[in-house]
Amino acid sequence: MSNSSVDVSVFQPLRIGPLTLRNRFIKAATNEGAARNGIPTGQSLRLHERIAAGGAGMTTLAYCAVSADGRTLPDQVVLDRNSLPHLRALTQAVHREGAAAAAQITHGGCFTFLPPSGSALPLSASGGFNKVGIMSGMLCKQAMTEADLAQVSGEFVQGARLAREAGFDAVELHMGHGYLLSQFISPLYNKRRDGYGGSLENRMRFPLRVLRQVLDAVGNELAVVCKYSVTDGVRGGNQAEDGAAIARLFEAEGAHLLVLSAGMNVESITTMFGSSFPKENRVSTGKPVIDAVVALKSLLEPQVRFRELYLLEHSRKVRAAVRMPLAYLGGVKSLESIEHLMAQGFDAVALGRVLLAEPDYVNKLRSGACRDSICTACNRCVAMMYTPGGTSCVLGEPGDAQLNAVGAASL
Template identity: 70%
Template sequence: MNNSINIPMHPGVTPSPFSALQIGPLTLRNRFIKAATNEGMARGGIPSKQLVAFHRAIAAGGAALTTVAYCAVSRDGRTFPDQTTLDDHAVPHLRVLTDAVHEEGGAASAQITHGGCFTFLTDLSSKKPLSSSGGFNKVGIMSGLLWKQAMNEADMHRVANEFARAALLARDAGFDAVEIHMGHGYLLSQFISPLYNKRRDQYGGNLENRLRFPCLVLRRVLDAVGSELAVICKYSIIDGAKGGNTAEDGAAIARILEREGAHLLVLSAGMNVESITTMFGSSFPKENRASVSNPIVRTAMWIQGLTEPQVEFREMYLLEHARKIRKAVDMPLAYLGGAKTRANVEQAMAEGFDAVAMGRALIHAPDLVDRLAIGAVKDSACTSCNRCVAMMYTAGGTSCVLGAPGDAALNAQPAHS
């Protein structure tokens, strides 16, 4: 998948969403990206045959790049027990997945992440999970991890090296890209967002300081794999909560990440705890709580239901904010947020975005890209109900409630066996 073909960008000319795109050393066959969505297909941390089948279907359906969600860079970086940790043990299982994606003509990206204090695990090496700042840990109310600890510089360099090592292992597993997760309230987002970062040293205060540690991570990853893999950053362009980052802050973040050499930005929004509706563009149905077997997560969803406003879905719900990012930088950007029709995608291209990332629409119909390309459909039949989010807790993993559930038998089998 990696090569040095240069595809020139022509200002003022709107590219077809089905044309090739260059991001760093990677050439994509078109401009459709499967956004990272927690699959629930790594039981006990082992990638399953169902995870392979899930991403194979996305590639076979025409998407250029499919993103494997939430690959933790260390055991302490996990949020859930059934989450892949990018270590030596995971490589042969993930190699099965990337081989399957390549067989279908697609490319694969590993989303690399550290949860920081956003974790529901109690088997961490410390009872105080790492974060930008210490003190009371509101996420820990559910798990008993009531306190978090501020990272020191030694912690930062160690974790940055863990991200770099994870990127190298992703390369060894056959991935074409890595996506550094800097949004949604995970560790790097805990530094970027003033909702979490209360530091008074060089890693806190103004935005440039709050980006200092995330940029260290980015540079370490670029140094490790940037000549071989596309290095993508996903971040929240707005936090969606009072006192959090605004779209103007999001534009400034993009300028910093462009300066540091990121190959592509995926423009997401919102925080897992404070503003989940900002992330998904609509509220979660009550049925989601009934689908979740984990009592901690089920309780958290109930609390969110009491505090979050009711929001109705609308197409392209992040476009107004994303436009500010497009005006701020020249680098490649992937629009994310409610694109579900061919007209939506073409609008994103016309407004200068280089790619479109889709989550729910491709869970509903993995072949949507091919069907849009040939004109078989103009719109996704996805209802944006958000019930697929809770399906990750079922035996078969994430699936659309309007279709067949995931294969529980395949999800119980390690990918490499």
């Protein structure tokens, strides 16, 4: 196949805020299982280095908690001084390959399997019964006070500043999937009766406050990206029309790029991944709580068959609502789909499972070596993040358990 058949527009540079990407391909953040004691491991460095060498314009380090209490699981990156040299080693490796590096910064709120250190209950938009806590024993959550809001927004700012110091080119504020900022945005979680609850505009007040403070702190030097759920994917939650209205608020506040995701970790994970987690595609993680959650979800979730571009109908509504740069995410695994997205007016293509299966997929497209990814959307990479080697595709080599036991700076 000649590379003359490739739509060259996807290989053109893209400007997002102060950052120019070499092309329109972004490695989406996918939890990696590649952090130990709050620092990224050598396996994490190698993963992002390979993706950068494989041609992506930017690669995103997933789930960097803005505080120790912001983690959902023990082995996640914490943005603090201890992690700084290891984060810097990772960004330097990515930069040597010519790509940009983004840090996804976030806080889990009540979506956590860890008891909070500073209080008896995990924080959330509203208090009361905690659905996630059924599996962790934390059956209640507490509504954030004004002091809590100030504390956490300050932690996002400090996290963004540390990401800048570590050499990242962008920060991605995770505002989807049922994590803390999403808990404010979604009516599934936000039952407040004050100025932070009720209408969509009120529910957006705290997330927009975080965005504004991060923009003020680093927006002249780093691209500030927002990833959010265009639809919660369940009755009673935000629908795509709400997702379009949310995008308009992000645009008005000055976000540089939106990554359009969907679904919630607890209520609608098939909306997020576009397909079910069949029993034959599950792996044992060795962690009984996680295995139980995966098994229970498989029983309760409706069976959904994968189809390419499964979020396109929702994302089109956002594209029609705003003029700002948008990255489409959801079921992209062929050149035909990529070209269709560019023709639809999306500015970038975010790839998750595909780049786990083939880190060099972008280079293969550019050279004309292939059109379609080998990824089958089996979702086993999701469970693989709990194995000793961290996230990997079952069609290739597993992650290196030895590399995954040492800090990135040791390489």
